[in-house]
Amino acid sequence: MVQSVKRTFAILNALGNLKNKSSLAEISEYVDLPPSTVHRLLTTLKDARFVAQEEGTNKYYLGPSLISLGIEASNYLDIRRSAHPILASLATESEEDSYLSMVDGYLGVIIESVAGPHALKIIGPPQSRIPLHAGAARKILLAYQSDEFINDYIGHQLKQVTDKTIIKPYELKEHLKEIKNQGYATSIGEHLVDATGVSAPVFDAMGVLVGGMGIMGPSIRMTPDKYPSLIRSVKKHALELSLSLGYQPSIKY
Amino acid sequence: MVQSVKRTFAILNALGNLKNKSSLAEISEYVDLPPSTVHRLLTTLKDARFVAQEEGTNKYYLGPSLISLGIEASNYLDIRRSAHPILASLATESEEDSYLSMVDGYLGVIIESVAGPHALKIIGPPQSRIPLHAGAARKILLAYQSDEFINDYIGHQLKQVTDKTIIKPYELKEHLKEIKNQGYATSIGEHLVDATGVSAPVFDAMGVLVGGMGIMGPSIRMTPDKYPSLIRSVKKHALELSLSLGYQPSIKY
DNA sequence: TCTTTTTATTCCATATTGCGGAATGCGTTT
DNA sequence: AAACGCATTCCGCAATATGGAATAAAAAGA
Numbered sequence: 001m002v003q004s005v006k007r008t009f010a011i012l013n014a015l016g017n018l019k020n021k022s023s024l025a026e027i028s029e030y031v032d033l034p035p036s037t038v039h040r041l042l043t044t045l046k047d048a049r050f051v052a053q054e055e056g057t058n059k060y061y062l063g064p065s066l067i068s069l070g071i072e073a074s075n076y077l078d079i080r081r082s083a084h085p086i087l088a089s090l091a092t093e094s095e096e097d098s099y100l101s102m103v104d105g106y107l108g109v110i111i112e113s114v115a116g117p118h119a120l121k122i123i124g125p126p127q128s129r130i131p132l133h134a135g136a137a138r139k140i141l142l143a144y145q146s147d148e149f150i151n152d153y154i155g156h157q158l159k160q161v162t163d164k165t166i167i168k169p170y171e172l173k174e175h176l177k178e179i180k181n182q183g184y185a186t187s188i189g190e191h192l193v194d195a196t197g198v199s200a201p202v203f204d205a206m207g208v209l210v211g212g213m214g215i216m217g218p219s220i221r222m223t224p225d226k227y228p229s230l231i232r233s234v235k236k237h238a239l240e241l242s243l244s245l246g247y248q249p250s251i252k253y
Numbered sequence: 254m255v256q257s258v259k260r261t262f263a264i265l266n267a268l269g270n271l272k273n274k275s276s277l278a279e280i281s282e283y284v285d286l287p288p289s290t291v292h293r294l295l296t297t298l299k300d301a302r303f304v305a306q307e308e309g310t311n312k313y314y315l316g317p318s319l320i321s322l323g324i325e326a327s328n329y330l331d332i333r334r335s336a337h338p339i340l341a342s343l344a345t346e347s348e349e350d351s352y353l354s355m356v357d358g359y360l361g362v363i364i365e366s367v368a369g370p371h372a373l374k375i376i377g378p379p380q381s382r383i384p385l386h387a388g389a390a391r392k393i394l395l396a397y398q399s400d401e402f403i404n405d406y407i408g409h410q411l412k413q414v415t416d417k418t419i420i421k422p423y424e425l426k427e428h429l430k431e432i433k434n435q436g437y438a439t440s441i442g443e444h445l446v447d448a449t450g451v452s453a454p455v456f457d458a459m460g461v462l463v464g465g466m467g468i469m470g471p472s473i474r475m476t477p478d479k480y481p482s483l484i485r486s487v488k489k490h491a492l493e494l495s496l497s498l499g500y501q502p503s504i505k506y
Numbered sequence: 507t508c509t510t511t512t513t514a515t516t517c518c519a520t521a522t523t524g525c526g527g528a529a530t531g532c533g534t535t536t
Numbered sequence: 537a538a539a540c541g542c543a544t545t546c547c548g549c550a551a552t553a554t555g556g557a558a559t560a561a562a563a564a565g566a
Contacts (some may be wrong), residue, residue, distance in 0.1 A: 002297045003523065005261045009301040009318075016325045024514060036554050039515065044255045048262040049496070055338065058514065064327035065262075067499030068322015072269045073315035076305070085308065124561065174346070205320040205461040243302065246320030255553065257524065277543060287526050292544065311543060 003042040007033060008041050008232035009159040012062070015051060016248070040084035074246070079210065080112045082244045087114040087213070094230055096217035097121060100202070100241075101137045102210065103145075106153060108138035111211070120218055122195040133172055136187040136197030140212035143176040143185065146203055150176065164189040184231050185212075188219060196222040198230050205246030213238040260286060261294050265315070268304060269501070274312035324456065326499075332463065333365045335497045340367040340466070343490040347483055349470035350374060353455070353494070354390045355463065356398075359406060361391035364464070373471055375448040386425055387414040389440040389450030393465035396438065397427040397454055417442040437484050438465075441472060449475040451483050451493035458499030466491040 014030040015022060024042070028035045042060055045051040049065040083100045090098040091114040099113035108130050112237055116120070124130075132142040132153060142150060150173065158167040166172045179185045187197040199214030222230065239249075267283040272382060277295070281288045295313055298304040302318040336353045343351040344367040352366035363382050366373070377383075385406060395403065402428065411420040414445040419425045432438040440450040452467030467487055475483065492502075 001300060002257050002261075002293060004255050004257050005294060005297045006301070008255075008258045008261070009297075009303065012322060016322055021329070025512085035514075036516085036555055036557095037553085040255060040553080040555095041258060043515095044258045044262075047254060048259070050262065052497070061329045062322060064326065064330065064497055064499035065501070066319065066323045066326040067330070068323075068501045069265060069269055069315060070319045070321075070326070071459055073317065073319040073323070076274070076314045077317065077320070192270065205317065205324060244305070244317055246317035248318070248321045256551090257553085278541085288543075289526055289528095289545085290524085293524080293526095295542095 007031065007037070008045065011038060011041055011045065012050065013248075015060060021054055021057070021061040023057075023059050027060065049150050074205075077245060079245065083112050083213070083241055084114070086241050086244075087236050088113060090114070090213070090215060090233060091116045093233050093237075094215045096222065096230075097135065098215050098217040098237075099196055099212070100211050100213050101141065102191065102212075103132070103141045106132060106156070108132055108135070108141050108212070110137075116215075116217065118217075118221065120221065122192060122194075122218055124252075126190055131159055131161065132192065133158055133167070133247045134165050134187070135191035136185045136199035136216070137212035137214040138191075139176065139179055139185040139187065140199045140201050140214070141209070143179040144209035161191055162189055162193050164193075166190065178231075184235055185214075186227070186231075194219055198222075198227070198234045200231075200235045202238050202245070203242045205248070207247065210245065213241060257294065258405050259292070260284065261298065264291060264294055264298065265303065267426055268313060268315050273309055274310070274314040276310075276312050280433055288447045309328070320393065327458075330497065330498060336365050336466070337367070339490050339494050339497075340365060343346065343367070343466070343486060344369045346490075347468045349468040349475065351466070351468050351490075352390065353464050353466050354394065355465075356385070356394045359385060359409070361385055361388070361394050361465075363390075369468075369470065371470075371474070373474065375381075375445060375469055376472055377445055377448075383444065384412055384414065386411055386420070387418050387440070388444035388450035389438045389469070390465035390467040391444075392429065392438040392440065393434055393452045393454050393467070394462070396432040399461040407479060414444055415446050417446075419443065437488055438467075439480070439484075448473055451475075453484075453488045454495075455491050455498070456495045456500040458501070460500065463481075466494060 010031045011027060014027050018030060019028065024035055024039055028038045042051060044051055049063045051060050052063040053060050087098040087100060095118060096116040097109045099114060101108045101110045130138060132138045142153065154169045154172060160167050166175055184198065184200045195216060196217040196219040197214055199212045201209050202211040204210045204212050211224060263284045264280060267280050269498055271279065271283060277288055277292055281291045284291065291392055295304060302316045304313050305316040306313050340351040340353060348371060349369045350366060352363045354361045354363045383391060387393045395406065407422045407425060412419050437451065437453045442448060448469060449472040450467055450469040452465045454462050455461045455464040455466050
């Protein structure tokens with residue numbers, strides 16, 4: 001691992017995180033390196049047009065070379081293909097079926113899934129129209145939508161899928177807030193009786209929600225004592241996919 | 254200037270130019286460095302998620318970190334602001350008024366201009382609706398449009414602005430091809446009598462035409478003997494703007 | 507206006523760090 | 537089975553990056 005190169009990336013990330021054009025001193029402090037070292041690396045970055053320097057103020061900012069490389073890089077991203085190995089790892093670790101779902105209108109659709117090791121499974125009716133307020137992954141998809149979307153959705157209709165489904169508008173809104181707070185959602189028989197699900201959000205390079213990753217299994221196997229480790233596992237794998245899509249936890253949009 | 258960092262950028266550019274996911278050997282050959290050196294740098298790049306490595310084949314490709322940084326970088330690009338100092342340099346070097354124009358429907362609009370040093374100027378009627386087939390910058394804008402656009406445009410109407418304006422459809426089409434071939438356009442009295450213009454295309458990070466940069470002045474000053482140096486100057490400055498917008502001459506889309 | 511302070515940039519002696527040839531190991535082909 | 541092509545790891549050498557100090561330039565303050 002090459003020190004100077006690592007430091008160079010630290011500088012690039014600093015420029016990404018600092019948001020505004022930054023002075024040498026600011027960057028130097030942020031990455032905790034002497035100004036002369038940072039300056040030398042910045043000169044090299046400038047030469048490659050990975051950073052640019054404002055005339056007059058001498059401040060540095062991210063350069064145009066990153067734009068075309070970013071466009072190139074996004075060609076390689078196919079969410080389903082990226083998701084597959086991660087879902088496989090999640091299925092192995094959790095010992096449950098794992099899946100990735102996305103929003104389609106007012107419905108959630110599963111775009112990729114991997115079966116877990118056990119024979120006893122939950123299999124829903126195929127291609128059923130699944131509303132967003134029932135089930136762990138779909139509640140995740142709903143929770144991270146805009147307030148307008150959520151209000152529209154709630155105002156429209158809340159079908160009682162099972163007797164556990166939350167259909168009271170106020171209760172659902174509070175529940176969605178809590179989900180967003182926690183960073184995960186659970187569902188115990190809200191969509192299919194006897195089924196339990198755990199799900200976490202997946203974000204893209206712009207920090208926008210693109211899907212929900214989760215697991216699902218029989219409630220008699222997914223007992224409450226396992227929740228903590230299952231939640232940890234789901235969150236970890238969802239974050240992994242987010243990262244591979246270019247999500248940067250540190251950059252806030 | 255730091256050697257290892259420069260080499261790292263060479264590798265990133267190689268991955269951009271090679272298009273497909275590339276093996277270590279390919280990259281190593283492309284950048285003309287020993288495999289062990291390239292491998293070490295790639296490992297560092299991978300650690301920073303600037304490149305990713307395909308499982309199974311071990312091939313390398315541009316990583317997700319570049320996407321979010323690319324998005325960040327594009328925030329800093331404001332074409333007018335970027336263009337201004339370049340237009341100023343062009344005006345100084347050519348001693349004529351310089352300007353940058355963009356397409357708006359079937360018209361060309363000047364979005365930024367810098368005056369040259371001489372008092373004798375060409376000043377067109379303000380905010381006139383200028384068709385795309387009359388004048389150097391607008392012919393550039395037209396020449397780099399899609400064939401459909403050009404055919405639509407030509408089929409519609411070709412107004413005779415001055416007696417020099419090219420209005421015969423076939424003649425215009427051949428002329429536009431030649432402009433694209435040369436990489437610049439000239440206009441001698443095609444839009445305003447007594448005026449001469451020279452213009453060249455400006456491209457963005459995706460290689461798409463975003464505008465035309467050019468100069469304009471009295472024909473009695475912009476005499477044919479000066480054309481070669483003026484054309485060189487215009488092309489040079491237009492390329493400079495393209496580069497600052499992230500255009501990479503080597504990457505073909 | 508003249509100091510003082512801050513900030514970017516350049517310089518240079520030092521040893522740390524990166525270098526690349528060679529060795530290893532894995533997987534595929536003959 | 538042997539041989540090849542490939543990615544990856546190893547390690548002794550010295551070239552290279554390092555960072556403190558000097559310099560220059562520009563703000564801030566008096």
